[in-house]
Amino acid sequence: MSEQRRTPIRVLVVDDEAEVREAYRQILLETDVSQDIAAFHDLRSRLFNRTGDGPRSEPRSASRAAAFDPIFCGDAEAAVAAVQDALARDQPVAVAFLDMRMPGRDGVWAATRIREIDPGIEIVICTAYSDVDPADIGGLVPPEDKLSYLNKPFHPHEVRQMTIALGSKWRAERHIVRLAYFDTLTGLPNREQSRSRLVSAIEAAKRHDRILAVLYLDLDNFKRVNDTLGHAVGDELLRVVAQRLCDSLPHIYPADSDSETHRRVGDIARLGGDEFLILLPGLRHAKEAGAAADALIRALSQPIQLALNSLVVTPSIGIALYPQDGADGESLLRNADLAMYFAKRKNSGTFAYYDGAMNAAALQRFTIEDRLRGAIERKEFSLNYQLQFDVSSGSVSGMEALLRWSSAELGAVPPAEFIPIAEETGMILTIGQWVLRTACRQARLWQDEGLPVGRMAVNVSGREFASPEYPAQIAAILRETGLDASKLELEITESVVMADERWTEKALAELKQLGVSLAIDDFGTGHSTFARLRQFGVHRLKIDRSFVTRISEHSDDRAIASGIIAMARSLSINVTAEGVESSPQLLFLQEHACHDAQGFYLSKPVPAEQARELLQRARQIIHGTPTQRIRAITG
Numbered sequence: 001m002s003e004q005r006r007t008p009i010r011v012l013v014v015d016d017e018a019e020v021r022e023a024y025r026q027i028l029l030e031t032d033v034s035q036d037i038a039a040f041h042d043l044r045s046r047l048f049n050r051t052g053d054g055p056r057s058e059p060r061s062a063s064r065a066a067a068f069d070p071i072f073c074g075d076a077e078a079a080v081a082a083v084q085d086a087l088a089r090d091q092p093v094a095v096a097f098l099d100m101r102m103p104g105r106d107g108v109w110a111a112t113r114i115r116e117i118d119p120g121i122e123i124v125i126c127t128a129y130s131d132v133d134p135a136d137i138g139g140l141v142p143p144e145d146k147l148s149y150l151n152k153p154f155h156p157h158e159v160r161q162m163t164i165a166l167g168s169k170w171r172a173e174r175h176i177v178r179l180a181y182f183d184t185l186t187g188l189p190n191r192e193q194s195r196s197r198l199v200s201a202i203e204a205a206k207r208h209d210r211i212l213a214v215l216y217l218d219l220d221n222f223k224r225v226n227d228t229l230g231h232a233v234g235d236e237l238l239r240v241v242a243q244r245l246c247d248s249l250p251h252i253y254p255a256d257s258d259s260e261t262h263r264r265v266g267d268i269a270r271l272g273g274d275e276f277l278i279l280l281p282g283l284r285h286a287k288e289a290g291a292a293a294d295a296l297i298r299a300l301s302q303p304i305q306l307a308l309n310s311l312v313v314t315p316s317i318g319i320a321l322y323p324q325d326g327a328d329g330e331s332l333l334r335n336a337d338l339a340m341y342f343a344k345r346k347n348s349g350t351f352a353y354y355d356g357a358m359n360a361a362a363l364q365r366f367t368i369e370d371r372l373r374g375a376i377e378r379k380e381f382s383l384n385y386q387l388q389f390d391v392s393s394g395s396v397s398g399m400e401a402l403l404r405w406s407s408a409e410l411g412a413v414p415p416a417e418f419i420p421i422a423e424e425t426g427m428i429l430t431i432g433q434w435v436l437r438t439a440c441r442q443a444r445l446w447q448d449e450g451l452p453v454g455r456m457a458v459n460v461s462g463r464e465f466a467s468p469e470y471p472a473q474i475a476a477i478l479r480e481t482g483l484d485a486s487k488l489e490l491e492i493t494e495s496v497v498m499a500d501e502r503w504t505e506k507a508l509a510e511l512k513q514l515g516v517s518l519a520i521d522d523f524g525t526g527h528s529t530f531a532r533l534r535q536f537g538v539h540r541l542k543i544d545r546s547f548v549t550r551i552s553e554h555s556d557d558r559a560i561a562s563g564i565i566a567m568a569r570s571l572s573i574n575v576t577a578e579g580v581e582s583s584p585q586l587l588f589l590q591e592h593a594c595h596d597a598q599g600f601y602l603s604k605p606v607p608a609e610q611a612r613e614l615l616q617r618a619r620q621i622i623h624g625t626p627t628q629r630i631r632a633i634t635g
């Protein structure tokens with residue numbers, strides 16, 4: 001604010017007579033208003049006998065020397081251009097003195113145009129004729145409280161006093177506007193302000209027949225920064241991001257564009273939280289927006305050095321283009337937001353152009369998210385159990401608990417559709433607890449009935465695995481349900497395990513301490529190595545279904561599957577083949593001495609009651625070849 005006070009009041013003087021302009025020049029430039037202020041300070045210090053070493057009259061008057069910054073124009077057209085130019089440079093005019101009678105366009109014409117361009121300017125109509133009725137002009141150039149009159153010939157003091165008074169009024173109003181329309185954290189225009197900027201950018205794009213790109217930018221994992229490092233660091237980060245956006249904007253336009261004439265203050269805004277809006281007006285080709293988004297992502301992804309931390313944040317950006325993706329601000333913003341959302345889901349740290357298909361999919365996603373809330377309380381979840389068999393003996397070696405959701409509104413929703421959403425929203429943490437508790441309780445009940453449960457395998461999501469409280473929660477559930485830890489197996493997908501090796505090592509060690517066993521799910525789809533897995537001390541690999549499916553068709557996949565089995569065996573890691581759907585596949589696994597098998601050919605995932613019947617049968621059938629036994633159990 002103090003900085004703002006020191007900047008001179010920008011005054012526009014419009015008069016066709018050179019002598020009149022010269023008179024203004026003398027008043028505004030050569031009479032130093034600061035003398036009045038300096039004299040006042042001097043008097044005050046003498047009156048109150050201030051002898052301190054604070055600044056006295058000289059430095060003050062020096063710093064205040066430039067109180068006005070006048071611009072002189074000889075005609076109405078030049079005046080309008082000057083206002084436009086000042087606004088584009090973010091150095092708006094505060095007060096404009098307009099001569100009423102000028103050859104060509106007159107003062108009223110200039111006032112009307114200026115008002116359209118910049119509604120905040122204090123306009124003073126100057127006239128030598130007493131026959132002008134201010135009421136007539138007031139009607140043409142509203143609002144009346146921003147319109148004053150000055151009669152020629154004027155006294156220098158009149159001009160000076162008017163400029164000071166109207167300039168202060170203009171500043172005070174601008175400050176209030178800043179509070180309402182600018183984000184206090186970053187100083188960028190806020191959502192309100194960006195809305196009106198968007199409207200005028202759309203109008204300009206229409207007028208000039210150009211493309212306007214609306215970029216919706218959201219930082220990835222910003223919540224994590226806030227949660228782990230605190231809000232002060234989060235705020236600091238947002239300020240740096242805002243600054244980087246402002247610094248990058250001039251460089252991201254295509255080289256041949258005339259962006260200077262289209263760009264305006266307000267092309268970057270903070271919409272709230274970690275969301276920013278960037279407008280790229282005046283584009284010729286849609287692809288220029290993508291190139292600009294890419295440049296912004298690169299600029300923001302450079303490490304950010306804060307007071308105590310060095311952070312790397314990547315943004316995800318969605319792009320909607322005017323006119324093709326929406327005719328008004330509302331729909332452009334919504335579609336850019338949707339595209340951002342898709343970019344983040346697919347591959348965070350990238351950008352995506354909006355396309356029409358995003359609507360239906362997004363709607364489905366939001367509906368799922370909405371219906372997932374409260375699904376536990378509404379008892380919409382259940383578990384299915386899929387038996388796993390020991391390939392060499394044909395007996396049941398364990399089972400996997402698989403979550404099922406039957407929504408009152410959406411019907412049965414497959415896990416592949418709702419689990420990623422539950423993960424992303426964090427709901428998986430409560431859902432996972434429910435799964436674990438239900439599966440452990442069930443295993444204990446069957447055990448008490450004397451049924452051959454073997455292991456109970458439960459899937460662990462990445463979010464759960466990353467939570468430091470997870471091992472303690474498992475311990476609590478084991479205590480609560482009375483299931484022996486050795487009966488519980490946790491299935492963690494290969495991609496989750498390899499995401500952060502240091503964390504994995506620590507987390508797996510803690511889980512092993514509890515006495516539970518650990519299986520790597522969907523093995524072969526990620527990038528783990530046997531050496532790392534051995535180091536992590538995992539007990540089991542589950543060969544991904546995709547390899548097993550193709551065992552009978554591709555010799556490469558046969559080679560991979562048998563290689564995995566042999567290698568795991570030599571490292572004393574057990575192997576379960578997932579997705580066994582046919583007898584040749586099972587035969588192959590038997591030949592290669594795979595430990596366990598799971599798949600539709602053996603047994604589909606079934607509700608608890610049916611699983612119980614299968615276990616009862618398994619308890620009775622103890623004779624025959626492995627295949628005969630499996631067939632006898634599963635019918």
Ligand code: C2E
Nearest residue numbers: 402403415416435459460461579580581598599600601605
């Ligand atoms: P997954 O852990 O790899 O589970 C095996 C999936 O393969 C299950 O799908 C199962 O029904 C299916 N499957 C088993 N045998 C065959 C077969 O022979 N052929 C074919 N085509 N499919 C077979 P489902 O139940 O749809 O689960 C999909 C994924 O959802 C699971 O993959 C797992 O990653 C996740 N999931 C399921 N339940 C939970 C849970 O409680 N928590 C978490 N975090 N994830 C779960």
Ligand code: MG
Nearest residue numbers: 400459491521
């Ligand atoms: Mg699994």
Ligand code: MG
Nearest residue numbers: 521522542578
């Ligand atoms: Mg799997």
